[in-house]
Amino acid sequence: MGKELTLQQAGVILQSTERTKREQVYRKIAERRSKDNVVLDELFSTLISLRHQVALNADMQNFRDYMFKSYGRFDYTPQDCFNFHEAIASEVVPILNDLSLERKQQLKVPDLRPWDKAVDPLGREPLKAFENGKDLTEKSIESFKRLDPFLGQCLSIMKEMGHLDLESRKGKAPGGYNYPLSEIGVPFIFMNATSTMRDMTTIMHEGGHAVHNFLTKDLPLADFKSPPMEVAELASMSMELISMDTWDIFFPNAEDLRRAKREQLEDIIETLPWVATIDQFQHGLYENPNHTSEERTQLWNNVLARFSDSVTDWSGLEANRDTMWQKQLHLYEVPFYYIEYGMAQLGAIALWRNYKQNNQKGLQSYMNALKLGNLTTIPEIYKAADIKFDFSRAYIKELMDFVKEEYVRI
Ligand SMILES: [Zn+2]
Numbered sequence: 001m002g003k004e005l006t007l008q009q010a011g012v013i014l015q016s017t018e019r020t021k022r023e024q025v026y027r028k029i030a031e032r033r034s035k036d037n038v039v040l041d042e043l044f045s046t047l048i049s050l051r052h053q054v055a056l057n058a059d060m061q062n063f064r065d066y067m068f069k070s071y072g073r074f075d076y077t078p079q080d081c082f083n084f085h086e087a088i089a090s091e092v093v094p095i096l097n098d099l100s101l102e103r104k105q106q107l108k109v110p111d112l113r114p115w116d117k118a119v120d121p122l123g124r125e126p127l128k129a130f131e132n133g134k135d136l137t138e139k140s141i142e143s144f145k146r147l148d149p150f151l152g153q154c155l156s157i158m159k160e161m162g163h164l165d166l167e168s169r170k171g172k173a174p175g176g177y178n179y180p181l182s183e184i185g186v187p188f189i190f191m192n193a194t195s196t197m198r199d200m201t202t203i204m205h206e207g208g209h210a211v212h213n214f215l216t217k218d219l220p221l222a223d224f225k226s227p228p229m230e231v232a233e234l235a236s237m238s239m240e241l242i243s244m245d246t247w248d249i250f251f252p253n254a255e256d257l258r259r260a261k262r263e264q265l266e267d268i269i270e271t272l273p274w275v276a277t278i279d280q281f282q283h284g285l286y287e288n289p290n291h292t293s294e295e296r297t298q299l300w301n302n303v304l305a306r307f308s309d310s311v312t313d314w315s316g317l318e319a320n321r322d323t324m325w326q327k328q329l330h331l332y333e334v335p336f337y338y339i340e341y342g343m344a345q346l347g348a349i350a351l352w353r354n355y356k357q358n359n360q361k362g363l364q365s366y367m368n369a370l371k372l373g374n375l376t377t378i379p380e381i382y383k384a385a386d387i388k389f390d391f392s393r394a395y396i397k398e399l400m401d402f403v404k405e406e407y408v409r410i
Contacts (some may be wrong), residue, residue, distance in 0.1 A: 034320070083393075088272050090393055137155075166193045186217075230339075280306070
């Protein structure tokens with residue numbers, strides 16, 4: 001104690017199996033954040049009114065409509081986003097509730113508190129997926145190769161050319177990403193891997209982006225090669241799920257393998273409602289640009305309540321909950337850019353379902369869709385992948401039923 005930690009370092013302690021330690025660090029994080037609440041709130045009010053003015057200057061009714069045009073969102077409307085919110089609230093939040101209840105029972109705590117979310121509910125050590133950068137490289141190539149020789153070849157070429165810089169080392173910039181190099185057509189992947197499961201899923205994800213680059217490298221114009229996020233993330237998120245069939249390479253122990261796959265699916269169940277929360281909040285913000293700070297807090301709490309589990313006990317932490325949106329940098333820096341992740345995640349589940357039904361056909365449609373690059377509309381690309389660009393409640397229910405089945409079967 002008495003040591004200064006970054007928020008990331010403090011965040012790791014939230015996984016500690018000692019509950020008092022978790023609570024202590026949670027409260028310290030909240031306390032530190034609270035010191036900047038007012039400044040961040042004022043900054044946000046200024047941003048909203050400036051953005052609203054930008055929209056009016058462009059003869060738009062509000063900044064939401066302005067951003068839809070600015071992003072070139074020709075394939076879906078705000079109403080589609082509302083349908084997405086509706087479907088997540090009715091089809092995903094109940095599963096989130098079940099998982100939270102299970103977590104509470106496994107932890108054997110009288111109340112599930114916000115600091116009980118990141119710890120392994122059975123008190124196990126974190127999963128270890130590989131030894132070092134070299135090991136991660138070999139295992140990833142092996143995994144991709146087993147799915148399809150072409151996929152393995154993509155990563156092998158990158159390895160040969162020194163385009164896989166995976167290991168964390170002193171002085172290296174933070175982050176993890178795949179970067180396309182249009183001229184030579186072979187991208188590189190940059191990461192800060194240690195040995196965690198998250199590092200392993202990151203390379204599966206970035207590997208999906210890399211495959212996308214390989215499949216579009218011969219298209220004549222650079223713009224043809226870079227599709228919008230709803231498609232780019234479909235390539236990467238699908239690979240996270242499809243590759244699960246080969247994760248025994250990383251987790252030879254059957255119990256570890258099962259745990260890793262379950263954590264992957266739990267992550268999806270937690271992320272989709274958060275995406276809906278941030279998106280719906282933004283619609284509300286820019287439809288009501290004159291909200292006072294109190295009205296904004298009210299809006300936030302209404303939206304958050306719609307997409308949160310009803311198991312967690314927030315008593316005494318209301319002030320912290322009221323300002324939780326401030327940790328989402330997209331709200332400040334890239335307004336309305338967030339729902340893409342939710343759309344691509346649903347697409348990835350649908351693609352994974354196809355793959356599970358017929359491995360070869362599923363992979364072929366995946367590659368057919370990726371090959372299209374940015375040549376056609378999002379719905380057309382999804383169609384080439386044999387999936388729908390659809391946010392109806394019925395479709396999302398179908399996908400979630402599949403996730404639930406797999407979760408039990410794993
Ligand atoms: Zn990505």
